[in-house]
Amino acid sequence: MxxxxxxxxxxxxxxxxxxxxxxxxxxxxxPDPMAPGRRNVSFPASDGTTLSGYLAVPEGQGPFPGVVMIHEWWGLNEDTTILADALSREGFVVLAADAFRGKVAREAAEARKQTTETPPAQIAADLDAAFRFLASHPRVRRDKIASLGFCFGGTQSMRMGARNPGLAAVVIFYGGGPFQNAADLGNLDKAGPVLGIYGEKDQGIPVEQVRKFEAALKERGIRYTITLYPDVGHAFVKSTTYNRGGSPEQAWKQAVAFLKENLR
CATH class of the missing domain: 4.10.910 (30s ribosomal protein s13; domain 2)
Structure with a gap:
């Protein structure tokens, strides 16, 4: 007994x-983090296609600040929707957007294929449609919306900031190919401040690239914070690590604090 x-x-x-x-x-x-993510909202793309996403709304009446969350190259999977729920519990309406129109990969080759074969203009237009949808939500403060993305999504978050001066903040988790020249930053100086989070051991994003990105931000007079975590590589903030201590939890908390400060 x-x-x-x-x-x-x-x-x-x-x-x-x-x-x-x-x-x-x-x-x-x-849940299986690699499984296709939950979807509970739909809205139109600029070409008339119906897009879907996952909307996480905190308890209370609001209105709340909003965040467009952009997935890794795998697509909108459960890893992303779990993180959307976690961020929503911090007081944000989070729209986990789908840049690949329903495609979700489990293998790197498949993820690479959908990343390279999806037209960049379509990705940009769909993410801008997600931004407009979130801004129209009755419980969202339309002047307090940020973009936040991981890996592929980090790059897209950076590009969203360059296109959309209406963003109140831009969060980039190890987005590949960060802008190296001030001239490439577009309207990023008109958007809110930028937070870039990278791993010092990331084999795909050398520290030199991060430093050039930082120099470009500085040249344009953009408010920014760039943090290099010394003991991690790429894609270290996941649904299975963000609250387990160490650099992943520190980075997640840094992003939450940054959003609370700049979207209040």
Missing amino acids: KKLKIYGWMLAGMMTIASLVYGQAPGAMA
């Missing part, structure tokens, strides 16, 4: 921990 009691207590504890990590009710199975 004693062993059974201990086992039941341990199982309940494990279920409670899982519920805290993944935002699921106790007893629910932890």
Whole structure:
């Protein structure tokens, strides 16, 4: 009997921990981060296509600041929607946009294919449509909307800022190919401040590129914060790491604090 009691207590504890990590009710199975993400809203693209996304709304009446969240090169999967829920609990209406119109990859080759074959103009137009949809939401403060993206999405967040002076802040988690020249920054100086988060051991984004991006921001007089975390590489903030301590949790908390400061 004693062993059974201990086992039941341990199982309940494990279920409670899982519920805290993944935002699921106790007893629910932890979701597969690579599975296609939940979608609960739709809105029109500029070409008439119906786009879908995942909208996470905090408790309360609002209005709240908003964030357009952009996924990694895998597509809009559960990893992204879990992070959208986590950010929403901090007091933001979060729209996890879908840059690949429903395509979700599990293998790197497939992710690379959809990233390179999706027309850049279509991606830009769809993300701008997501921005407009979020700005029209009755519980969102339309003048307090930020873009935030991871990896592929980090690059898209940077580009959104260059296109949209109406953004109140821009957050870039290790976006590849950061702008190297001040002339490429577009309207980024008219948008809100920029936060760039990178890993010093990232093999795909050398520190030299990050420093050139920083120099370009400085040349244009853009308010920015660039943080290089020394012990991590690429894609270190995930739904399975953002609240587990170390650099991933520090980076996540830095982004949340940055958004709260600049969208208040």
